[in-house]
Amino acid sequence: MxxxxxxxxxxxxxxxxxxxxxxxxxxxxxxxxxxxxxxxxxxxxxxxxxxxxxxxxxYSRKNPLSGQRVTPQRLSNGDENPIRLQINSSLNFTVKVEIIDEVPHQFQLRDFSISTSLPPNQEQEFRYELRPTQRGEYDFGDINVFLQTALGFVRRSVTIPASETVPVYPSFIQMRKFEMYVISNRLTDAGIKKIRRLGHTMEFDQIKEYVRGDDVRSINWKATARANELMVNQYQDERSQNIINIIDTGRVMKMPFDGLHLLDYAINTSLVISNIALLKDDKAGLITFSNENAGVVKPQKRRTHIRRIQERLYNLQTNFLESDFERMLIALRKHVNQRSLVLLYTNFETFSAMERQLPYLQQIANRHLLVTIFFENTEMTRLIEKKPETLGEIYTQTIAEKFSFEKRQIVRALNQRGIQTILTPPKELSVNAINKYLELKSRGLI
Incomplete structure (x- = not known):
């Protein structure tokens, strides 16, 4: 050597x-x-x-170790993604190893290492998880392994080439999770409310076995007697309705919560909603806007359409400028002619901010069923719930209560004008948005 x-x-x-x-x-x-x-x-x-x-x-062998890193083709933003390291030892004795994987700089893991022992002439697999909080390309480096024997006076470093670039996409893990709940009719397990239907005004579809979550009023007693197990009538919802997700990418969506920006929560939820809409044979569309021209993905109901939406969301970024709601309204009128369910993801921190955009919201509500989605400031909520002990804390809590009251005022003002609203903590956005979509659909409002 x-x-x-x-x-x-x-x-x-x-x-x-x-x-x-x-x-x-x-x-x-x-x-x-x-x-x-x-x-x-x-x-x-x-x-x-x-x-x-x-x-x-x-140093008895020139190449004592070999191995590889096994990563998904793409990582899911905001979720725990499994990473596997496969290390193969060609030595005839057990060695202690410290494995240092060069993870992307976005994770800021300065002390990441795995310490273990490698048995002779065997391959071992090590697993760990990474949670990205930004979309884009992540560069992995090499795998560095430090070996030492039981004597432990010398350490030998071995570098296993494993450089690769992995893209981080909007949360497809969350999308698949809700997709499985929809397919297996177990949405209630994810916190989705069971929507009560007042009668059956929809077309009869088929008779199927009863599963948890089905409406007990739909039980077909004749079919149950013949099959000797519970059978229910299944009715077909009205299909091919437009579901349009509109995402504000202006400065108000730059606010961070739990490592993710509000924009990322909106992106992940719009992907989930679009996928569920396609599963229910509705048409899913997307509009993104800020102070520049709006980006549009026209509504379609093909299952492959979710890929186009995902690609559009992949490179979406916020800026520090005020969003132009007029541009968004023009894009909506130009590309969507049919009455649709419009889910608008934005964030109003003050009543005056909402009032400036109210004329545009009313124009959308005149032609479509508009649901305005904005966010609770969870830090404000914690301040309000905390018992103040000093004069400064009392002052801070009073200001926090003022902002919280303004949020409730915004909800009340929008509802009075016939605009549906969702005021939600960022982490509960997906569940609350799905609940609203299923509620409006079951009530026949879209």
């Missing part, structure tokens, strides 16, 4: 310096107590021998 390569891979361990410090201490004592001097020499020469043996064992 090349001496330069050996030198680069060679690292002295903490044990090496600890033993060396002990030997120095023995020699210092031997200076004052001559009897101890020869003992120090014996220990020193023994240390040199063990050091050499340790190094020879570690």
């Amino acid at each position: 090349n001496p330069i390569t050996i030198f680069k891979q060679l690292h002295l361990s903490n044990r090496f310096f600890q033993v060396l410090a002990g030997i120095v201490l023995v020699f210092v004592i031997g200076y004052f107590v001559p009897v101890v001097g020869p003992i120090g020499e014996i220990i020193f020469y023994g240390f040199i021998v063990f050091f050499g043996v340790d190094a020879l064992i570690l």
Whole structure:
């Protein structure tokens, strides 16, 4: 092996310096107590021998390790994504290893490592999870492994080439989770409310086995008697309705909560809503806007359409400028002619901010069923619930209550003008938006 390569891979361990410090201490004592001097020499020469043996064992093979990193083709934003490291040892003895994976800089993991032992001539798999909070491309580096024997005087570094770039997309894990709930009719398990239907005004579809969540009033007793198990009538909802997600990408959506911006919560939820709409044979569309031209994905009901929506959401970013609601209104009128359910994701912090956009909201509500979605400030809520102890805390709590009251005023003002609203904490956005969509659909309002 090349001496330069050996030198680069060679690292002295903490044990090496600890033993060396002990030997120095023995020699210092031997200076004052001559009897101890020869003992120090014996220990020193023994240390040199063990050091050499340790190094020879570690460098007995040119390529002691091989391996790879197994990552998904894309990562899901805001979710825990599994990463696997497969390390194969070709050594004939057990070694202690410290594995340092070069994770993307976006995670800011300065001390990430896995310490374990590798048995001889075996492959082991190690798992960990990463939670990205930004969309875009993430660059993984190499896998660095530090080996040492039981003696532990020397560490050898081995670099396994594993550089790769993995894109982070809007939360498709959350989308798939709700998709499975829809397919298995278990939305109530995810916190989705069971919507009571006043009679059946829809077309009969089929008779099927009863599953939890079905309306017990739909039980077909004749079919139940024949099959000797509960059977229910299934009715078909009105289909091919337009579901339009409109996302404000202005400065108001830059506010962070739990590592994600409000924009990311809106993106993840709009992807979930679009997927559920397509599963229910509705048409899903998307409009994004800020102070510039609006981006539009026209509503369609093909299942492959979700990919177009996902690609549109992938590179969506906020800016620090005021959004132009007039541009959004023009884009909606131009590209959507049929009456639709419009879910508008924005954030009104003050009543005056809502009043400036109210004329545009009313124009949308005249032609479509508009649901305006904005966010509770959870930090304000915590301040209000906390018991104040000083004059400054009382003042801060009073201001927080004022802003909270304004949020409730906004809801009341919009509802008085026939505009549906959702005021929600960011983490509960998906569940609350799905509940509203299913509620409006079951009531036949769209």
